[in-house]
Amino acid sequence: MDNKRNNESRERIFNAIKAAAPTVSMDLDIIQKEAQDILAESEFARPKLLAEDAPEALVNRINAGLVIGTSCEIVASLEDLPHSVNQFLNKYSLPPELKVQNVPKLQSLNWESLSIDVDLQKDNTVGMCWAEYGVAETGSFVVHSSPEMPILLNFLPLYLIAVIPKSKILHYMDDYALIASEIANRGETPRNMCLISGVSGTTDIEGVLVQGAHGPEISHIIIVEDQ
Amino acid sequence: MHANKPENFYQNVTEALAQPDLKMIIRRTTDKAETKRAEAIANFPEFEKARQQGQKVKDHTIKYMDHYLAEFEKNAAAQGTIVHWASTGEEASKIVLDICRQHEAKKVTRSKSMLGEEIGLSHALDNSGIERVETDLAEHIIQLAGDPPSHIVWPAMHRSREDVIKLFREFHKDPTYSEEITDLVRSARRDLRTKFLTSDIGISGSNFLLADSGSSCTVTNEGNAELTITPPKVHIVTAGIEKLVPSMAHAVPLLRLLTRSATGGEITQYITFHNGPKRPNDADGPEECHIVLVDNGRTKMLADGMEEMLRCIRCGACMNHCVVYKHIGGHAYGSVYPGPMGSVLTPHLDSLKVANKQTHACTLNGRCEEVCPVNIPLPKLLRALRAESWQKKYEPLTNRYVVKAYAQLAKRPRMFQFVSSCGVVFMKLFSRQGWIKSMPFTGGWTRNRDLIEPESKTFMQQYKASKKAKSSGGR
Ligand code: SF4
Numbered sequence: 001m002d003n004k005r006n007n008e009s010r011e012r013i014f015n016a017i018k019a020a021a022p023t024v025s026m027d028l029d030i031i032q033k034e035a036q037d038i039l040a041e042s043e044f045a046r047p048k049l050l051a052e053d054a055p056e057a058l059v060n061r062i063n064a065g066l067v068i069g070t071s072c073e074i075v076a077s078l079e080d081l082p083h084s085v086n087q088f089l090n091k092y093s094l095p096p097e098l099k100v101q102n103v104p105k106l107q108s109l110n111w112e113s114l115s116i117d118v119d120l121q122k123d124n125t126v127g128m129c130w131a132e133y134g135v136a137e138t139g140s141f142v143v144h145s146s147p148e149m150p151i152l153l154n155f156l157p158l159y160l161i162a163v164i165p166k167s168k169i170l171h172y173m174d175d176y177a178l179i180a181s182e183i184a185n186r187g188e189t190p191r192n193m194c195l196i197s198g199v200s201g202t203t204d205i206e207g208v209l210v211q212g213a214h215g216p217e218i219s220h221i222i223i224v225e226d227q
Numbered sequence: 228m229h230a231n232k233p234e235n236f237y238q239n240v241t242e243a244l245a246q247p248d249l250k251m252i253i254r255r256t257t258d259k260a261e262t263k264r265a266e267a268i269a270n271f272p273e274f275e276k277a278r279q280q281g282q283k284v285k286d287h288t289i290k291y292m293d294h295y296l297a298e299f300e301k302n303a304a305a306q307g308t309i310v311h312w313a314s315t316g317e318e319a320s321k322i323v324l325d326i327c328r329q330h331e332a333k334k335v336t337r338s339k340s341m342l343g344e345e346i347g348l349s350h351a352l353d354n355s356g357i358e359r360v361e362t363d364l365a366e367h368i369i370q371l372a373g374d375p376p377s378h379i380v381w382p383a384m385h386r387s388r389e390d391v392i393k394l395f396r397e398f399h400k401d402p403t404y405s406e407e408i409t410d411l412v413r414s415a416r417r418d419l420r421t422k423f424l425t426s427d428i429g430i431s432g433s434n435f436l437l438a439d440s441g442s443s444c445t446v447t448n449e450g451n452a453e454l455t456i457t458p459p460k461v462h463i464v465t466a467g468i469e470k471l472v473p474s475m476a477h478a479v480p481l482l483r484l485l486t487r488s489a490t491g492g493e494i495t496q497y498i499t500f501h502n503g504p505k506r507p508n509d510a511d512g513p514e515e516c517h518i519v520l521v522d523n524g525r526t527k528m529l530a531d532g533m534e535e536m537l538r539c540i541r542c543g544a545c546m547n548h549c550v551v552y553k554h555i556g557g558h559a560y561g562s563v564y565p566g567p568m569g570s571v572l573t574p575h576l577d578s579l580k581v582a583n584k585q586t587h588a589c590t591l592n593g594r595c596e597e598v599c600p601v602n603i604p605l606p607k608l609l610r611a612l613r614a615e616s617w618q619k620k621y622e623p624l625t626n627r628y629v630v631k632a633y634a635q636l637a638k639r640p641r642m643f644q645f646v647s648s649c650g651v652v653f654m655k656l657f658s659r660q661g662w663i664k665s666m667p668f669t670g671g672w673t674r675n676r677d678l679i680e681p682e683s684k685t686f687m688q689q690y691k692a693s694k695k696a697k698s699s700g701g702r
Contacts (some may be wrong), residue, residue: 202449
């Protein structure tokens with residue numbers, strides 16, 4: 001990096017801002033209070049949920065067809081996942097193989113005849129991920145990058161199954177923002193935090209919606225009760 | 228297609244209006260966007276409150292911009308991001324190119340960024356011999372066609388399905404011979420997939436920069452941003468300094484407004500917060516992350532009293548609802564940013580001298596302000612630019628004389644009424660079945676559309692007649 005040039009540009013930009021708005025207070029408390037006051041309005045400026053209970057609201061949103069290309073189901077325990085996956089593969093006439101995220105709670109399940117390690121670089125594959133959170137407002141699941149979570153797992157397959165623990169379904173995006181800030185305070189912010197609300201879609205040709213533009217065409221959310 | 232210049236606005240408009248299908252192609256998308264937005268707002272009764280909150284978030288950040296910029300810089304550096312500052316677009320492009328050269332990049336993938344277009348990054352990369360791969364489907368189409376973007380959300384809206392079929396057959400390795408839109412999208416998916424995975428550097432824009440964490444946020448429906456950013460070793464973000472917000476919680480209200488206003492959806496499919504390079508042992512992600520913070524006229528907007536324009540979240544609603552945009556499309560504006568927001572931005576990014584005609588193209592019907600999710604008073608800003616243009620004498624002499632003559636006339640009511648009556652009689656001479664196809668001094672109007680026949684009497688004559696009728700009726 002050309003440090004001299006960089007510093008000069010930085011100074012020029014800051015000087016120009018100061019020259020344009022010279023009277024602004026730089027009292028940190030005032031700035032923070034103003035910023036907080038704006039957030040207090042969120043309660044009155046966000047959409048109503050489709051149910052009071054967050055998991056129910058998320059399910060209702062998906063079942064109402066409001067989350068593009070996405071279906072969902074609730075299972076009683078993790079042990080039910082292989083069965084649900086089999087049903088999903090049968091529904092779309094897919095071969096008995098998928099890429100299951102490399103986390104012990106998923107890997108240790110009894111997958112029986114299913115192969116759980118396919119090469120995602122090939123197209124037309126199925127991926128299965130463990131989501132950190134769900135968000136009822138938007139019908140989203142949230143994934144965080146980590147040694148066990150390759151972000152590409154959520155973007156390369158044509159079919160994606162996301163598992164969300166029921167207790168981790170939040171009401172609003174604001175609730176997730178609060179959690180993200182707590183994670184940051186602990187100094188544990190992951191490289192990527194992705195809110196995924198539907199499948200990869202485009203309306204770029206004649207305004208017609210096509211699913212599976214680059215990533216998943218079909219997505220299925222499995223909510224697990226006992227987590 | 229050559230890129231139009233803003234200073235040739237009238238000529239660009241003439242050419243656009245002469246394209247027989249352009250209006251139909253544009254309206255296919257903008258009308259749909261208009262309807263879908265209306266539905267989304269109807270389903271969100273809290274929209275007005277959300278809009279006020281969104282405006283407050285932006286105004287607060289702009290008011291303390293230096294504080295939040297310094298915060299962002301500190302926190303991004305703490306995440307391991309290398310922060311660069313660029314006063315101009317040229318400087319920003321050079322920074323990106325230098326990083327590419329340092330890493331001996333042969334291929335870069337890019338996810339859609341209007342700022343990238345604004346700073347001329349596409350041309351800079353092309354001229355440097357580095358292979359540039361646009362990964363947003365619309366950007367992919369216009370890259371193959373060699374077109375500039377014509378809309379900030381749907382950059383390829385001026386291209387028909389037939390155009391796309393031809394382009395994909397010519398350029399894709401394994402093209403489809405089907406004419407179905409789904410198959411065309413699949414063809415692009417196949418073509419781009421290997422490019423995503425073999426790119427040396429991923430370049431993205433940013434919808435929001437979070438000051439308290441130093442994160443950048445991308446928002447897409449295709450998921451191409453994550454595919455652009457994750458596989459390569461290096462990620463470069465280019466972002467305007469106005470993209471700042473205090474925190475993720477402050478970005479949330481803007482996210483609610485952005486999608487509803489842009490496409491009529493409730494939320495975009497992929498919202499990702501990027502926090503520097505990959506952590507040790509992360510399964511994937513770039514090893515190096517740069518962010519280039521760009522001014523390029525934004526501080527000038529602050530100084531010129533145009534700070535309201537810095538609220539813009541690039542949703543495109545103003546152009547979807549603009550009667551002028553719907554007729555002439557985006558290319559006629561000769562700028563990366565078309566429509567009402569472009570007519571305010573371009574004079575600052577370029578100069579008012581070259582882009583003053585766009586400010587006059589507006590009918591001031593106020594639709595853009597009505598639909599803007601952050602309450603930008605676009606008509607007021609356009610009027611201010613018109614006034615400045617007048618003061619600086621940028622209007623052609625003939626216009627200035629006509630306006631001065633009109634001003635003189637308007638100060639003399641009797642004379643004004645006499646001339647208006649003569650005008651009505653004169654226009655009637657050229658009218659056929661309620662329409663005027665051509666008439667002296669109106670070539671600019673009648674070249675591309677008919678002029679409606681005036682009422683038989685002037686407004687004042689009608690007003691007096693109705694007043695008289697009322698008073699005699701009341702007696
Ligand atoms: S000016 Fe308002 S309506 Fe237009 S793009 Fe910007 S935010 Fe959207």
